[in-house]
Amino acid sequence: MQTTDLPQAWEPAAVEAELYQGWVDAGYFTADASSDKPPFTIVLPPPNVTGSLHMGHALNHTVMDALTRRKRMQGFEVLWLPGMDHAGIATQNVVERQLAGEGLSRHDLGREKFVERVWEWKAEYGGKILDQMRRLGDGIDWTRERFTMDEGLSRAVQTIFKKLFEDGLIYRAERIINWCPRCRTALSDIEVDHSDDEGELVSIRYGEGDNAIVVATTRAETMLGDTAVAVHPEDERYKHLIGTYVVLPLTGREIPIVGDEHVDPEFGTGAVKVTPAHDPNDFEIGQRHSLPSVTIMDEAAVITAHGPFLGLDRFEARPAVVAALRAEGRIVAEKRPYLHSVGHCSRCDTVVEPRLSMQWWVNVQPLAQAAGDAVRDGRTEVHPPELAKRYFDWVDNMHDWTISRQLWWGHRIPVWYGPNDKVVCVGPDEEPPTGEGWTQDPDVLDTWFSSALWPISTLGWPVQTSDLAKFYPTSVLSTGYDILFFWVARMMMFGLYAMDGVQPFDHIYLHGLIRDAQGKKMSKSRGNVIDPLDWLDRFGADATRFTLARGANPGSDMALAEEWAGGSRNFCTKLWNASRFALMNGATTAVDVPDRAELTDADRWILDEVDALVSEVDTLFDDFQFAKLCDALYHFTWDLYCDWYLELAKVQIAEGGARADATRAVLGHVLDKVLRLLHPVIPFVTEVLWKSLTGKESIVITDWPTTSGAAPDPDATRRVEGVQKLITEIRRFRADQGLKPGQKVPARLSGVDGAGLSAHAAAVTALARLEAPGEAFEPSASLEVPLPGGTVTVELDLSGTVDLAAERKRLTKDLTAAEKELAQCEAKLGNPKFTDKAPADVVAKIQGRRDVAAAEIERITARIAALPAS
RNA sequence: GGGCGCAUAGCUCAGCGGGAGAGCACUCGGUUUACACCCGAGCGGUCGCAGGUUCGAAUCCUGCUGCGCCCA
Numbered sequence: 001m002q003t004t005d006l007p008q009a010w011e012p013a014a015v016e017a018e019l020y021q022g023w024v025d026a027g028y029f030t031a032d033a034s035s036d037k038p039p040f041t042i043v044l045p046p047p048n049v050t051g052s053l054h055m056g057h058a059l060n061h062t063v064m065d066a067l068t069r070r071k072r073m074q075g076f077e078v079l080w081l082p083g084m085d086h087a088g089i090a091t092q093n094v095v096e097r098q099l100a101g102e103g104l105s106r107h108d109l110g111r112e113k114f115v116e117r118v119w120e121w122k123a124e125y126g127g128k129i130l131d132q133m134r135r136l137g138d139g140i141d142w143t144r145e146r147f148t149m150d151e152g153l154s155r156a157v158q159t160i161f162k163k164l165f166e167d168g169l170i171y172r173a174e175r176i177i178n179w180c181p182r183c184r185t186a187l188s189d190i191e192v193d194h195s196d197d198e199g200e201l202v203s204i205r206y207g208e209g210d211n212a213i214v215v216a217t218t219r220a221e222t223m224l225g226d227t228a229v230a231v232h233p234e235d236e237r238y239k240h241l242i243g244t245y246v247v248l249p250l251t252g253r254e255i256p257i258v259g260d261e262h263v264d265p266e267f268g269t270g271a272v273k274v275t276p277a278h279d280p281n282d283f284e285i286g287q288r289h290s291l292p293s294v295t296i297m298d299e300a301a302v303i304t305a306h307g308p309f310l311g312l313d314r315f316e317a318r319p320a321v322v323a324a325l326r327a328e329g330r331i332v333a334e335k336r337p338y339l340h341s342v343g344h345c346s347r348c349d350t351v352v353e354p355r356l357s358m359q360w361w362v363n364v365q366p367l368a369q370a371a372g373d374a375v376r377d378g379r380t381e382v383h384p385p386e387l388a389k390r391y392f393d394w395v396d397n398m399h400d401w402t403i404s405r406q407l408w409w410g411h412r413i414p415v416w417y418g419p420n421d422k423v424v425c426v427g428p429d430e431e432p433p434t435g436e437g438w439t440q441d442p443d444v445l446d447t448w449f450s451s452a453l454w455p456i457s458t459l460g461w462p463v464q465t466s467d468l469a470k471f472y473p474t475s476v477l478s479t480g481y482d483i484l485f486f487w488v489a490r491m492m493m494f495g496l497y498a499m500d501g502v503q504p505f506d507h508i509y510l511h512g513l514i515r516d517a518q519g520k521k522m523s524k525s526r527g528n529v530i531d532p533l534d535w536l537d538r539f540g541a542d543a544t545r546f547t548l549a550r551g552a553n554p555g556s557d558m559a560l561a562e563e564w565a566g567g568s569r570n571f572c573t574k575l576w577n578a579s580r581f582a583l584m585n586g587a588t589t590a591v592d593v594p595d596r597a598e599l600t601d602a603d604r605w606i607l608d609e610v611d612a613l614v615s616e617v618d619t620l621f622d623d624f625q626f627a628k629l630c631d632a633l634y635h636f637t638w639d640l641y642c643d644w645y646l647e648l649a650k651v652q653i654a655e656g657g658a659r660a661d662a663t664r665a666v667l668g669h670v671l672d673k674v675l676r677l678l679h680p681v682i683p684f685v686t687e688v689l690w691k692s693l694t695g696k697e698s699i700v701i702t703d704w705p706t707t708s709g710a711a712p713d714p715d716a717t718r719r720v721e722g723v724q725k726l727i728t729e730i731r732r733f734r735a736d737q738g739l740k741p742g743q744k745v746p747a748r749l750s751g752v753d754g755a756g757l758s759a760h761a762a763a764v765t766a767l768a769r770l771e772a773p774g775e776a777f778e779p780s781a782s783l784e785v786p787l788p789g790g791t792v793t794v795e796l797d798l799s800g801t802v803d804l805a806a807e808r809k810r811l812t813k814d815l816t817a818a819e820k821e822l823a824q825c826e827a828k829l830g831n832p833k834f835t836d837k838a839p840a841d842v843v844a845k846i847q848g849r850r851d852v853a854a855a856e857i858e859r860i861t862a863r864i865a866a867l868p869a870s
Numbered sequence: 871g872g873g874c875g876c877a878u879a880g881c882u883c884a885g886c887g888g889g890a891g892a893g894c895a896c897u898c899g900g901u902u903u904a905c906a907c908c909c910g911a912g913c914g915g916u917c918g919c920a921g922g923u924u925c926g927a928a929u930c931c932u933g934c935u936g937c938g939c940c941c942a
Contacts, residue, residue: 009907194942341942390874390940397941482940517882519938550893551882555875557938559882563894570907581904628884631892646904728911735899735911742902769902769910821889828888833925842888842926849889 010576012540031079040076048087053132073704083146156457179355181301198337207246233259371492384554410444452490517561542682587667754790825850
């Protein structure tokens with residue numbers, strides 16, 4: 001046996017960082033826009049500048065890295081472009097908290113100094129996720145790293161804003177928006193999370209006597225801002241009251257009773273209080289009936305209505321208002337706790353307060369239409385396809401998008417207000433208006449407004465750069481299905497709009513969400529979060545990636561547990577040891593595999609299997625079936641290559657001469673293909689092994705394997721499978737008889753030639769731990785193994801008593817199985833409807849099974865009868 | 871309230887019209903000079919329940935039950 005330069009064990013922690021830096025330094029991941037190769041582009045969904053790597057990222061990065069590594073090997077000019085977004089609210093929160101530690105607020109610094117401070121924070125603490133990506137092994141083009149607040153990307157934002165503005169797709173309007181009183185900014189619909197919370201439902205009587213009317217509310221304090229009571233116009237109970245007025249309690253204000261068809265007469269009392277300034281439905285009722293809007297809270301949700309509640313927080317005001325109403329005898333009913341849906345700020349969990357305010361909006365109708373059409377037309381394909389329906393549901397029913405945020409960190413809205421209500425939108429190279437009375441809008445744009453431009457702005461848009469020409473449209477957008485609405489739909493809208501209808505990506509791949517071993521969502525409060533960095537430390541990047549890829553079944557979430565990672569680590573170790581063994585035995589790719597005629601059944605079988613594997617992995621990769629392709633690779637590597645071929649190869653190498661040389665070539669070429677097929681998912685270990693096997697520069701830049709083109713040899717396969725069955729049956733018999741696995745047993749085989757396995761006697765002897773019968777050979781037990789070509793009989797000299805009970809048990813078990821099989825087959829064949837209607841090949845197959853089962857029953861019955869009485 | 875999805879071995883999941891599968895876990899045996907992060911052998915399921923379609927249903931249809939998700 002030769003030696004190899006490979007260490008005895010694979011220790012990822014010792015080599016990963018150096019390997020990675022080597023790849024980056026060699027420029028393997030740097031894309032060339034002037035290349036003649038076809039492009040393959042993925043833009044990284046930009047993580048927050050405040051973020052750190054979690055398992056969801058690790059999964060998505062594994063997917064993107066696997067896709068891009070394979071395409072690179074397939075000869076594509078691959079661009080995988082990294083970067084981050086500026087995460088307006090989150091980043092501003094972080095820096096404000098830092099300031100608070102110094103006893104300062106952002107207002108103490110002023111806008112300009114505050115923004116400077118945020119940039120300083122970013123320089124020092126931002127983007128630690130980028131280093132974590134390196135640890136995963138991301139084959140990403142670091143030379144093209146982008147940030148949404150960069151100069152170029154900011155120009156893109158300003159450019160599209162102006163374009164949308166001039167096309168009339170951006171407008172300013174006073175409406176009810178979701179307001180976070182803690183962040184003190186507007187939020188879009190999707191930045192609000194709903195949960196069923198315990199609150200209260202209070203029924204309040206407005207008016208007196210015959211004119212009294214009862215309304216119910218979960219937000220009693222808002223009654224201070226009521227400007228009407230609404231009932232259904234056809235509601236007989238209240239019809240006569242429409243057009244009359246009631247006095248609003250606690251305020252003394254007179255408010256009208258209006259008839260509105262949107263009131264549900266079945267719900268509650270059928271009468272609703274109307275607070276146009278603090279509820280979106282009420283706002284619409286207010287519009288229809290020209291009601292005034294009375295704002296009763298400030299930006300912090302503190303009551304501003306004059307009276308005893310002035311200055312109270314909304315949650316203090318609520319019980320105070322109820323108490324005051326109760327004192328007046330106006331509380332008719334109270335339900336507490338009352339479970340109802342409440343919106344929360346997705347950034348800080350504060351209860352959202354609907355608030356009437358002036359904001360900038362995008363009219364999404366034409367954009368969403370185009371975004372839907374691109375998928376309907378098949379220009380962009382969604383994987384898995386079931387999720388396209390969810391995409392359509394969203395884009396086809398999208399509300400206008402509030403894009404202004406009352407923050408300082410972000411792209412400031414490029415609109416200037418001048419004297420006499422003049423409004424000017426300023427484009428990238430235009431000078432803002434100067435002179436008395438001109439001011440810029442103080443607000444910034446939603447972070448998603450700039451993220452939506454990511455697939456084009458990162459490539460240079462609005463400049464027609466060579467990158468944009470070469471790499472747009474991008475090939476695949478990969479992300480979790482929970483981000484479909486946040487990001488994917490918006491990128492589709494802006495990409496199509498800015499690029500004259502050319503879609504931003506050809507494929508959208510949506511992976512599932514990461515869950516714990518019991519399938520529960522990971523969350524800090526549950527304490528079930530697994531930190532990918534911990535796995536990277538303990539199991540290595542390859543094992544972490546393989547675990548994630550192997551769990552990625554289309555459309556479904558994945559459960560993770562440490563045992564899974566351990567299993568993947570074991571797989572990497574197995575691959576390591578198998579490769580080491582192959583190399584110690586002289587496995588090589590320097591010599592071509594000899595002509596098929598020169599090869600053994602085992603050689604032809606494993607070569608056919610690896611061909612099948614290449615086809616299967618290709619199909620699965622093209623269909624984003626990561627779990628299945630990992631399983632296929634795992635199965636081939638462990639169950640076929642290691643458990644069978646390596647063992648058979650030992651026998652062939654022991655033969656020496658040309659046989660041994662041919663075996664070394666087969667060992668090497670099969671290993672070479674497997675390593676290349678595995679490389680996209682487990683890049684590190686495959687790189688080390690492949691370099692050792694081939695002596696070449698790097699697996700990263702080698703070609704993706706293709707099938708050999710040789711015609712498969714089904715006879716070889718049948719014989720190898722026969723050998724496997726024979727060996728397994730002997731091992732099974734040995735285990736039943738309590739023989740030590742290593743103990744060699746003298747045995748005599750007969751019927752081997754008849755079964756067509758004469759070439760395989762040595763393999764059977766070696767793998768079943770048999771030895772040639774000596775002169776004193778006295779068979780004390782025998783077993784029969786029926787194979788397609790004939791039955792092989794194995795006589796064994798156990799040199800001791802045979803465990804007849806175990807023997808009888810084994811035979812009885814086989815008999816029971818055969819009897820069950822026979823009964824099933826005969827039941828079918830005895831049914832004329834089956835023989836008439838079922839396809840002929842199915843009937844023939846069942847007949848074949850019946851015949852085999854019948855023969856087995858006869859054989860086993862005879863064996864049992866022949867057993868000596870125990 | 872509207873919509874979608876899932877219920878298969880102890881756990882996590884494949885299979886989606888003709889022989890119930892994988893990984894992990896479990897049991898037994900093991901100093902097989904690649905590997906104990908391993909090797910060999912095994913145990914384990916009326917495929918959620920009830921109907922229907924079909925020669926044939928884990929697989930298609932309907933209803934029920936239980937979980938989960940999205941939207942309002």
